[in-house]
Amino acid sequence: MxxxxxxxxxxxxxxxxxxxxxxxxxxxLRPGEGQAPRLDLSALTxxxxxxxxxxxxxxxxxxxxxxxxxxxxxxxxxxxxxxxGEPGSTIGGVIAANASGPRRVQAGAARDALIGVRFVDGxxxxxxxxxxxxxxxxxxxxxxxMAGSRGQLGALTELSLRTMPMPPVRRTLCxxxxxxxxxxxxxxxxxxxxxxxSGAAWLPDRGALIRLEGLEGSVAIRATxxxxxxxxxxxxxxxxxxxxxxxxWPEARDGDGDLWRIxxxxxxxxxxxxxxxxxxxxxxxxxxIHVRLPEGExxxxxRFEGHARRVTGxxxxxxPAPDPMTRRLDAGLRRKFDPRGIFLGAD
Amino acid sequence: xxxxPEPDPTVLSRRQAIVTALRDAVAxxxxxxPAETRAYECDALSAYRCAPLAVVLxxxxxxxxxxxxxxxxxxxxxxxxxxxxxxxxxxxxxxDAVVIGLSRMTDVIEIATGDRLIRVQAGRTNLSVSGAVxxxxxxxxxxxxxxxxxxxxxxxxxxxxxAHCLKYGVTTNNLLGVTMVLxxxxxxxxxxxxxxxxxxxxxxxxCGSEGQLGIVTEATLRILPKPPGAxxxxxxFDSSETxxxxxxxxxxxxxxxxxxxxxxxxxIRATEEFSHAGYPDCEALLIVEVEGTAPEIDExxxxxxxxxxxxxxxxxxxxxxxxxxxxIWLGRKSAFGAMGQLxxxxxxxxxxxxxxxxQVLARIGDLSRDYGLSVAxxxxxxxxxxxxxxIYDANAPGDLDRAEALGADILRLCVEVGGxxxxxxGVGIEKRDLMxxxxxxxxxxxxxxxxxxxxxxxxxxxxxxxxxxxxxSRRDARPNATPHAA
Numbered sequence: 001m002x003x004x005x006x007x008x009x010x011x012x013x014x015x016x017x018x019x020x021x022x023x024x025x026x027x028x029l030r031p032g033e034g035q036a037p038r039l040d041l042s043a044l045t046x047x048x049x050x051x052x053x054x055x056x057x058x059x060x061x062x063x064x065x066x067x068x069x070x071x072x073x074x075x076x077x078x079x080x081x082x083x084x085g086e087p088g089s090t091i092g093g094v095i096a097a098n099a100s101g102p103r104r105v106q107a108g109a110a111r112d113a114l115i116g117v118r119f120v121d122g123x124x125x126x127x128x129x130x131x132x133x134x135x136x137x138x139x140x141x142x143x144x145x146m147a148g149s150r151g152q153l154g155a156l157t158e159l160s161l162r163t164m165p166m167p168p169v170r171r172t173l174c175x176x177x178x179x180x181x182x183x184x185x186x187x188x189x190x191x192x193x194x195x196x197x198s199g200a201a202w203l204p205d206r207g208a209l210i211r212l213e214g215l216e217g218s219v220a221i222r223a224t225x226x227x228x229x230x231x232x233x234x235x236x237x238x239x240x241x242x243x244x245x246x247x248x249w250p251e252a253r254d255g256d257g258d259l260w261r262i263x264x265x266x267x268x269x270x271x272x273x274x275x276x277x278x279x280x281x282x283x284x285x286x287x288x289i290h291v292r293l294p295e296g297e298x299x300x301x302x303r304f305e306g307h308a309r310r311v312t313g314x315x316x317x318x319x320p321a322p323d324p325m326t327r328r329l330d331a332g333l334r335r336k337f338d339p340r341g342i343f344l345g346a347d
Numbered sequence: 348x349x350x351x352p353e354p355d356p357t358v359l360s361r362r363q364a365i366v367t368a369l370r371d372a373v374a375x376x377x378x379x380x381p382a383e384t385r386a387y388e389c390d391a392l393s394a395y396r397c398a399p400l401a402v403v404l405x406x407x408x409x410x411x412x413x414x415x416x417x418x419x420x421x422x423x424x425x426x427x428x429x430x431x432x433x434x435x436x437x438x439x440x441x442x443d444a445v446v447i448g449l450s451r452m453t454d455v456i457e458i459a460t461g462d463r464l465i466r467v468q469a470g471r472t473n474l475s476v477s478g479a480v481x482x483x484x485x486x487x488x489x490x491x492x493x494x495x496x497x498x499x500x501x502x503x504x505x506x507x508x509x510a511h512c513l514k515y516g517v518t519t520n521n522l523l524g525v526t527m528v529l530x531x532x533x534x535x536x537x538x539x540x541x542x543x544x545x546x547x548x549x550x551x552x553x554c555g556s557e558g559q560l561g562i563v564t565e566a567t568l569r570i571l572p573k574p575p576g577a578x579x580x581x582x583x584f585d586s587s588e589t590x591x592x593x594x595x596x597x598x599x600x601x602x603x604x605x606x607x608x609x610x611x612x613x614x615i616r617a618t619e620e621f622s623h624a625g626y627p628d629c630e631a632l633l634i635v636e637v638e639g640t641a642p643e644i645d646e647x648x649x650x651x652x653x654x655x656x657x658x659x660x661x662x663x664x665x666x667x668x669x670x671x672x673x674x675i676w677l678g679r680k681s682a683f684g685a686m687g688q689l690x691x692x693x694x695x696x697x698x699x700x701x702x703x704x705x706q707v708l709a710r711i712g713d714l715s716r717d718y719g720l721s722v723a724x725x726x727x728x729x730x731x732x733x734x735x736x737x738i739y740d741a742n743a744p745g746d747l748d749r750a751e752a753l754g755a756d757i758l759r760l761c762v763e764v765g766g767x768x769x770x771x772x773g774v775g776i777e778k779r780d781l782m783x784x785x786x787x788x789x790x791x792x793x794x795x796x797x798x799x800x801x802x803x804x805x806x807x808x809x810x811x812x813x814x815x816x817x818x819x820s821r822r823d824a825r826p827n828a829t830p831h832a833a
Contacts, residue, residue: 040684053595054701054731098548104541111551112520127793128786133698135517135732135770136776137506137555138785139812141795144519144551152547165601185507188461194484194572215602218643265462265540287541307545322545325535330546332800337793 002253006118006126006157012039014124019062019344022151024062024073024093027086030309032316033150036344041092044157052077055163056132058116061092061156072163080107080164083250093158098148099308102199102211105191105204106286109221111147112304115300116160119146121153124340132160144335152345153337166215171223172199172243175234176207181273186233187285191231195222201247202282208233209243250281250290251311258313260299262289264306267280271302348748349395349436349776352810352822354443356786358400360424365423372413375450384788387446391493392436393776394474399426399440406451407532408526408564415562416532418445422826425530427558429501430472434694435775437505437557441810446574448561451502456565462540464523466567468501473507476568488515488731491771492683500563506555508771513729514605514638515571517771519554526565528712530802532610552797557610557773558808560801574638577605577687579675580648582655583629583662590631590703593658594728597635598701602650607729608634608679608772611708614686614723614736615678621685624678627662630631633728634679682725689721690739693750697761698732698770710760711784718753720746732770733761751765761783774812782814791817827830 001020003009007099020039023029039191043061051057052075059068064083072078083094086163093099095117100109107113116130122151129142146153160220180202187200188212199211210226212219230236242320246252251259264272273279277301280290287306293299299308301319310317322330358365366379378384379401385753389396400423405411407613418425424444431438431448440446449470456466460483467476477486480671490509491497497507503525508517509647515521524538537556538550555561584590594607612619612630619626626632637647648665666672678685686692699707708724715722726733735757758768758778762785782791797807798821805821 024803051700053599053701055598056700092751098543108516108520109541109543111548112516121793125789125793128790128795131765131767131785133766133770134699135508135698135727135730136510136767137508137517137771138767138769139632139774139782140797141506141519141552141555141790142550142793142797145797147551148548165599165603168601191463192460192485192572194575215643215646218639220639221643261544264538265459265464267459267462284541306540309545318545323536325533325543326537326546326549329535329549329800333547333797336800338795345600 001037002043004043006120007043009041009044009155009157010120010124010126013122013342016342017315017344021344022095022155025064025088026088027089028097028099029092030311031313031346032173035289039155041155042090047071048158052163056114056160057163058132058158058160059091060089063091065091065094076166077163078166079113079161079315081113082111082244082248082329083110084245086249091159095147096150096156102201102244102283105200106196106198111144111223112320113162114143114159115162117143117146117156118158119154119156121340122340127154130204134162137273146234152334166299169216169219170211170213171219172239173223173226173230174207174209174237174239175230176237177234178207180279181270183282184254184266184286185215186230189229189233193226194282195226198284199244203243203246204278204280206239209239211244221302244248247281247283252282253312253324255280255292257292257294258296259307259313260291260293262291262306262308263287264289266305268304268306275300276304278341281343349780350815351377351397351441351776352815354441358443361421362400364831365421365445368401368417368421369401369414370416373403373405373410376403376410378404386388387431387440387448388801390431390433390436390438391498392434392439392775395439397435397440397442399444399446400442402446402448404448404451408528411528411564412532412534413446413564414447415528415530419531419806422804422806424809426808427500427504427562429470429498429504430496432497433501433505433773435773437771437773437775437811439776441605444788449498451490452564453519460485460570463570464567465529465570467499468567469503469563469566470498473497473499473502480570484573487568488521488664489518499566499568503554503563504558505565505771505773508732510606510608510727513607513727513831514603516772519551521569522550522554522566523569524548524567525553525563527561527563530804557775557812559798560807573618575640576644577636577638578644578648578666579634579636579672579777580651580666581634581662581664582635582660583627583673584631584658584793585661586707587631587708589658591701591708593633593655594704594714595701596654596658597651598729600650600654602637604635604637604729606634606636607727608727609724609726610679610682611724613721614682614725617689617723618640618678618682618685621688622678622681624674626678628657629661634675636652659725663745679725686736686738690738692739693737693754695737695754695757696769697758698730699761699764699766702730703766704731707733707764711757714753714756718749720750720753723782731766755781776811779812780814784811795821807822
């Protein structure tokens with residue numbers, strides 16, 4: 001099913017008798033998702049409003065992410081939360097997954113840039129929340145609830161987003177010799193200093209990567225200070241290419257085994273890394289770890305604040321198991337927004 | 348005038364038994380002497396007052412959980428209270444409610460600068476959160492103007508903003524996790540590292556839910572390294588339209604100031620008389636502040652100057668010293684005090700798209716003349732969050748009603764141009780009855796369903812946010828409730 005308007009979508013949902021899997025481009029499905037007949041939102045495309053001077057974009061959910069990137073770039077703007085994707089990825093899918101790239105450490109996540117939504121709930125009712133202004137505390141913030149809800153509460157039809165001016169200058173320092181665990185102190189040093197770092201990550205073939213963005217003079221001053229601060233952690237160099245798109249799309253489906261995504265406090269990352277094979281990437285100063293494990297194998301993690309999720313592989317798995325109280329609230333919300341259980345999602 | 352539901356007589360008649368049960372649960376925390384509960388009869392929306400049935404001041408999450416479980420079991424409404432600085436009546440009690448206040452919960456639980464976070468009890472004041480990490484050169488970014496007094500728990504309830512949120516965001520963008528007690532006494536942990544839990548973003552919907560989903564007892568907050576320096580410029584214009592256009596041009600150009608504040612001529616004149624900040628006598632002025640090291644500040648201000656001159660400003664005053672910076676901010680920071688000298692005032696909080704600024708200012712001028720009440724405008728221009736101040740005389744019969752009617756018209760105007768009723772103060776009781784101008788029935792129904800999940804009996808701060816007739820069926824469905832109490 002591929003409705004071409006919000007009204008048609010609402011009608012489809014009202015008429016539905018069997019569970020459906022809401023999808024955009026279907027590029028970031030996780031284990032357990034996409035199993036039922038697809039309710040494909042990729043025909044709901046188009047820009048409702050783009051006001052560069054107000055940093056505001058209102059766009060229908062099925063609009064390709066690439067189209068959004070191009071349109072903003074033409075006005076010297078971007079999505080600050082730096083979402084990655086593949087051909088076919090939609091802006092609705094980005095929001096439903098709260099997909100956020102390296103700049104999250106500075107500019108926040110997708111949910112932070114999202115200022116308004118329209119969606120169709122499980123009864124086929126059209127609901128609006130938030131709006132097109134960035135400061136809005138009128139009623140409950142269902143905008144945040146819908147971001148990252150992975151099609152479990154409703155089908156997103158329209159999104160209002162805060163855009164960001166593209167920085168005129170972008171430079172990346174690296175410490176190429178550092179292994180993942182050794183990179184952590186360097187990333188922390190960069191993030192706790194007055195450098196306004198817009199990316200603090202690690203890649204196996206690149207070592208530690210730290211990005212500075214802004215006006216030319218400002219970036220130059222901060223780069224000098226940062227180099228100085230980092231020199232005690234290893235050899236500091238500057239990269240001449242752009243390694244960040246790889247970090248914005250760490251869930252690329254191109255390796256062997258199961259891909260795991262671990263969110264933790266940076267201070268706990270070293271003890272977690274000690275239990276794992278060499279990771280695929282670190283980001284957010286060590287708060288985000290991606291690692292591949294042999295198919296079906298579970299990581300033997302220490303007790304830590306945060307969670308690990310299998311993002312590719314056979315079955316959904318989250319460690320440690322979410323506590324029963326928040327599960328009860330999650331389940332209660334799903335029952336309220338989708339009382340007939342029409343929206344199939346992974347647990 | 349705002350209406351409140353009639354207190355539940357079945358609760359009032361059990362007053363003594365309820366107080367005894369609370370006292371048995373947590374010794375030394377219960378206040379029921381009417382001479383003392385009166386101190387809790389209102390918040391900063393002081394035109395509305397009602398003493399509660401009792402007040403409890405717990406010290407720990409566990410105590411809050413025990414108190415909530417008792418109120419739940421006895422069917423007693425609860426009103427959470429941070430520091431009582433809400434401008435929207437968010438902490439105003441009803442006569443049948445127990446106020447659970449956070450004022451004794453002020454501990455710092457953990458500071459982890461390496462992880463850029465602090466964990467505090469929710470009664471701690473906003474400013475003292477920054478104070479706790481100041482020595483390590485960190486700060487907590489959201490800075491509501493009540494930051495000296497307001498509690499983090501209240502900030503979370505209202506998703507508070509401040510002057511610097513253009514760059515740093517509001518509370519929800521700086522909140523990583525909470526410990527929260529549900530109405531039935533259940534304790535839940537929401538959020539996690541980066542603010543992210545394994546399931547739905549419950550933290551996101553709790554922030555800004557005005558104390559209707561649970562009582563937040565502890566919060567993990569993002570802290571940021573302090574910028575090396577900050578410097579404001581003052582730019583004066585001969586029309587509000589030009590000032591508004593200049594704001595848009597600055598944002599468009601990609602400079603990201605930490606604050607862009609706007610004052611119109613009634614506000615400039617009043618504050619000048621009150622604070623003698625040395626402001627130019629003009630139609631509108633902007634205060635634009637940028638951060639960084641001295642050369643970085645120079646670079647940004649040069650760019651802002653290049654933009655501003657194309658709008659032919661009557662004044663462009665760049666601060667050259669700490670003292671000059673202080674003087675530029677002096678008038679803005681004393682604006683509300685200055686308005687207090689002119690009379691009583693209502694402070695509105697609507698947000699509009701920045702592009703609608705000139706049109707909205709002109710319409711507010713028309714409305715002000717129609718109602719015969721003066722309105723001064725001072726607000727966060729970078730994000731369109733307006734604070735029109737309506738001056739009235741509380742002792743003149745009918746003046747408050749007229750001022751409220753004018754306020755409602757201005758807020759309807761904000762919604763009409765694509766904005767919203769409240770940008771950072773919250774709905775509370777103040778804007779409750781205007782919610783239907785912004786949201787359709789299905790939109791409000793979706794929000795109320797969230798409360799149904801967290802607080803199925805609608806005991807927690809239930810007479811706020813939603814128009815009373817919209818929430819009536821849910822409030823009346825309370826076990827033991829008197830039907831049609833509204």
